[in-house]
Amino acid sequence: MTAVIEVRDLTKRYKDTLALDAVSFDVEKDTIYGFLGRNGAGKTTAMSILTAQNFATSGSVRVFGEHPYENARVLSRICFVRESQKYPDDATARHALAAARLFFPHWDQDLAERLVDEFQLPMRTRIKKLSRGQLSAVGVIIGLASRAEITFFDEPYLGLDAVARQIFYDRLLADYAEHPRTILLSSHLIDEVANLVERVLVIDRGRIIMDETTEDALQKATNLVGDAAAIDAFLRGREVIHRESLGRVSSVTFVGGLTAAERGEASAAGLELAPVSLQQLIVRSTQHATHAPASEKEEVAS
Amino acid sequence: MIEEGKPLFVQIAERIEDSIVDGSLPERDQAPSTNELAAFYRINPATAAKGVAMLVDKSVLEKRRGIGMFVSDGARELLLRERRDAFADRYITPLIDEARRIGLSPTDLAALVREHGSTPQASPDTGRQS
Amino acid sequence: MSAVASSPQRHNRILNVVRLQFINKVTYIWMPLLVLGASWVISILIFAMIPLDGPKYGGGAQAPLWAFMAVGIQAMTMSFPFSQAMSLTRREFYLGTLAAASVTGVMLSTVFVVIGLIEKATDGFGVNGYFAYLPAVWASGWWAAWITYFVITMFLFVIGFWSATIFKRWGTLAVTLVLTGLGLILVGVVFLITRLEAWPATWTWLVETGPLGLALWAVPAIALMALGSYVTLRRAVA
Numbered sequence: 253m254t255a256v257i258e259v260r261d262l263t264k265r266y267k268d269t270l271a272l273d274a275v276s277f278d279v280e281k282d283t284i285y286g287f288l289g290r291n292g293a294g295k296t297t298a299m300s301i302l303t304a305q306n307f308a309t310s311g312s313v314r315v316f317g318e319h320p321y322e323n324a325r326v327l328s329r330i331c332f333v334r335e336s337q338k339y340p341d342d343a344t345a346r347h348a349l350a351a352a353r354l355f356f357p358h359w360d361q362d363l364a365e366r367l368v369d370e371f372q373l374p375m376r377t378r379i380k381k382l383s384r385g386q387l388s389a390v391g392v393i394i395g396l397a398s399r400a401e402i403t404f405f406d407e408p409y410l411g412l413d414a415v416a417r418q419i420f421y422d423r424l425l426a427d428y429a430e431h432p433r434t435i436l437l438s439s440h441l442i443d444e445v446a447n448l449v450e451r452v453l454v455i456d457r458g459r460i461i462m463d464e465t466t467e468d469a470l471q472k473a474t475n476l477v478g479d480a481a482a483i484d485a486f487l488r489g490r491e492v493i494h495r496e497s498l499g500r501v502s503s504v505t506f507v508g509g510l511t512a513a514e515r516g517e518a519s520a521a522g523l524e525l526a527p528v529s530l531q532q533l534i535v536r537s538t539q540h541a542t543h544a545p546a547s548e549k550e551e552v553a554s
Numbered sequence: 555m556i557e558e559g560k561p562l563f564v565q566i567a568e569r570i571e572d573s574i575v576d577g578s579l580p581e582r583d584q585a586p587s588t589n590e591l592a593a594f595y596r597i598n599p600a601t602a603a604k605g606v607a608m609l610v611d612k613s614v615l616e617k618r619r620g621i622g623m624f625v626s627d628g629a630r631e632l633l634l635r636e637r638r639d640a641f642a643d644r645y646i647t648p649l650i651d652e653a654r655r656i657g658l659s660p661t662d663l664a665a666l667v668r669e670h671g672s673t674p675q676a677s678p679d680t681g682r683q684s
Numbered sequence: 685m686s687a688v689a690s691s692p693q694r695h696n697r698i699l700n701v702v703r704l705q706f707i708n709k710v711t712y713i714w715m716p717l718l719v720l721g722a723s724w725v726i727s728i729l730i731f732a733m734i735p736l737d738g739p740k741y742g743g744g745a746q747a748p749l750w751a752f753m754a755v756g757i758q759a760m761t762m763s764f765p766f767s768q769a770m771s772l773t774r775r776e777f778y779l780g781t782l783a784a785a786s787v788t789g790v791m792l793s794t795v796f797v798v799i800g801l802i803e804k805a806t807d808g809f810g811v812n813g814y815f816a817y818l819p820a821v822w823a824s825g826w827w828a829a830w831i832t833y834f835v836i837t838m839f840l841f842v843i844g845f846w847s848a849t850i851f852k853r854w855g856t857l858a859v860t861l862v863l864t865g866l867g868l869i870l871v872g873v874v875f876l877i878t879r880l881e882a883w884p885a886t887w888t889w890l891v892e893t894g895p896l897g898l899a900l901w902a903v904p905a906i907a908l909m910a911l912g913s914y915v916t917l918r919r920a921v922a
Contacts, residue, residue, distance in 0.1 A: 284598055305768050306921050322918075324697060327771040338765035338922070340708060341758060347707045348766075354700040355770040394769070421596065429589040429599045447562065447597040467561045467601075519651060 253280040256402055256434050257302060262311035264297050264458075271297045273458040274311065279402075279434060284424075286449035286466070287438040288534055294458045295438040296335070299404045303332040315402070328357060331400035333391040335407045339379045345390050346375040349397075358399035363427065367393045370419050384411030392420050396427055402434040417441075421448055442531035452530070456538045466530065473533050474510060477503045478523035486521060494536040505536050562597060566605035571614065574625055575633050585615050585623040701772060701780020702787065705763065711755055712788045716748045720795060723747035724815050731813025740813045745833075748792060749840045756785070756844025760852055765922035774917050782910065785841045793834040797826050821895045828896040835899040839906050846909040849916040 257279035264272040272294050279285060287295050300306035302313055304320040304327065313320065320326045339348055345368070353359045368375060371389040374382070379390065388411045395403050409417050425448060428435065436453075439445050452469050454462035462469060473493060476483050480502035487506055494505035505528055510518060518525055528536075560568075570586075573579040586594070591602035606623060609615040614629045626632075653663045705712055723744035731740050759781050767777040800816035808814050822829045851859045877886055890898070 283600070300921075303768075303771070304773075307919065322773045322775055324773050324776060327773060328697070330771055332769065332771070334769065337769050338762060340711070340762045340766055342710060343708055343766075350707050351704050351766070351770060354703060355697065355772065391769075400771070422593070425596065425598070426589075426593055429592055432599075447595070447601070450598050450600045466598075467563070470561070519648070522655070 253283075255279060256281045256316055258312075258314040259298075259302070260312045262298070262301065262313060263309045264294075264301065264306070265309045270458050272301075272308075272311075275455070275458070275460055277453060277460055277463050279436065280451070281434055282432040283450050284428060284435045284437065284448060286442070286445050286452045287436050287455070288440070288442055288452055289438075289455040290538060291440060293455045295455055296406050298455065299332060299406055299436065299438065303327070303330060303404065305332065328355070329400060330402040330404070331356060331395055331398040332404045333395035333406065333408045335410055337387075337391050339390075341380070343379050344376050345373050345379060345382070345386075348379065348390055348394065349375075352394045352398060356398035356400055358401075360397050360399055363399075364393055364397035367396060367423065370423070371416060385413060385416060388412050389416065396420075396423055399427075399431055399433065402436070405435070405437045407438055407440070417444065421445070424448065442534055443529055446530040452534075454534055454537070461537060462534070469533065470527070470530060471509055473505055473507055473528045473536070475503060475505045475526040475528050475532075476518065476523050477501065477526060478521070482521050482523060486518060486523065493540040494532075505532070563601050563604035563608065566591060566595065566597070566602055567608045570605070570609060571633050574614065574630055575637070577630075579625060581625045581627055581629055583625055584621075585609075585625055587622060697772070697776050698780045698783070701767070701776055702784045704767070704770070705759075705781060705784035706787075711758070712784055713791070715755075716752055716788055716792055717795065719748040719751045720745070720792060724799060727815040728809055728811065728813055731808065731815075732811045734813075736812075738812065739808060740811075741818055742813065742815050744815050745796060745818075746836075749837055752785075752788065752792075752837055753840040753844035755788075756841040756846075757848040759785075759845055760848030760917075764852065764917075764920070768922040774920070775914075778914055778917055781845075785838065785845075789834045789837040789841070792837055793830045796833045797830045800829060801826065818895075823894055824896055832895045832899040835902050835906070839902045842906050842909045842913070846913045846916075849913045849920060852922075853916045853920040 255278035259278070260276050262272050262275045263270070275294070275298065287299070289295050297306065301308050302315060302320065304322065307321075315326050316329065318326050320330075349364055349368075353361060353364075367373075367389075371386075371393065373386055373389045373393070377386075379387065382390070388409055391408050392405070392412075395405055395408060409420055412420065421444070424435070424437075437445055437449060446466060449466055451465050452462055453460060476486070478501065480497060480500055483502050483504050487504065491507040492504055493507060496503045510525065515525060570579070574581075579585065585606070588599050588602045588606055591597075591605070592599040595602070606615060610617060610623070612632070613626055614632060615623045616626045618624055650660060650663065653660070658666070727742040727744040731742065734740055763781065764777060772780075796816050800822060803809065803814050803817040804822075808817075816829075821832055847859055847863065850862055877883060893901070
């Protein structure tokens, strides 16, 4: 598969924080990526640097094989929808969409108009007077109708209610199916986007902690519920990333899966197996990383 | 609607298989397209495509170039055979385990099955009363 | 800046930035015209009320220029972030915006000259009041007046734009320091002239140079600030 974005050892240092710490990853063509992580983990910083809106402290970024900085050849093929975008004073949604039409070579006016209807966006109201949800809708519509070869959505739906969010996901999928392109969707609403994204890139405190297909990620951890002692005995030697207890019953999330034989054993021991949702997996992995350095393995006491 | 556990594409494939087995998607009919599946289940088209590919590999679906995916001849028989083979592992063994847990022997179990199975119910492929 | 080896598509994009600035016609067209027009009307009314017989001159023509300086500032604070959302390079935004400002400059200067010609023809609208036809400005002819007004318009726009790029790149403290620094230099020059008792000579020079001459002196200043803006903008984050 071709990589349309190649990031090598990307570092971004602010005065006293390391926003990105020697991050490396590739983004493959025509794939929807979930760019996931907590607030402040480095997602927006990374996307800003990839679109040359912000600058790296060190490391290299290649988009379509070139450096994006001041590179109209590259930039005209990408679109970055930010969480809170500034618009010219007194601009209306109509102005914003008319502007987008000028600069995105694959802009689809029909799609834009359909989306305006669906999101019920008032076109002639000043953007600064729009509600948070309507403001987000402007960005989302620009991002979708731009049909840019690489589109970045940075938590673009803050302020959108659940219905509007579903409209966004549905339109995104439908348009992607008709016009495949590379999409990076950052979100902290992980379970909402889990089925949409083909690959997940998880970033935690400036480091990539996961870079794989959603499928593979979901197989990464398993959850066992049952008698605490029985679980501990069963899980000897495995890396535990989360544990909850209620009386004698524990719910333990551990790295890896179980073979068919092991599943039988667990069932015989009265333990219930449950899959871990993507959100739980990522939340628990990042919590785990917070409480223990990455190199430590929590051995289950035998 | 989508449960967790098995990979998503496997779940999609199984749903298509279900509709073939219960007759709502007959043999020789056109299967839903990748994009239709993606839109309906609200999933990534690549995932839907993977599920379809899996069924093509199993010879449950076949590709007719230029037209689309169709349910293969004999797909239903194939699936029924597959499910009967897996039936014991999927249903019988856990049933026996659970029964044993609550103090029922396989003989008790057999009696229960006969008792509850005597409710009149047409079986889909033979029309016989069980 | 790179040599003009841009593809036609690239030229198109800069032109589109000009169009971008004019999508909302208020900022670069209606507002400046409105301010000029309103200032003009107000000036005439005031002239009409003053009971003097001789010609009266007012400074109302400068009103739109200060408003346009605000446009220069907003070009950086509001337009620039949006240009980033449109995936424009900083260079495209810069050139397109300056071009758009020039269009407004041309428009305003032309209107100014037209008003001046009307004033000349009607003897100050019958009230002997002159808003645009200021003798010193028109001394070398209507074209001199046009150039003077145009240069001053661009001068104020670029000051606004330049200050705003400093603000965007380095923040409030930096702008304050720069403007204070300039102010100090100005005060320093005044101090120097006073110390050298050179005021008469200075006035003579100013009068001899005239508004057109002074405007032409402003051109290198505009060029310097424009260049400075570009260099600062290159590393500014929206």
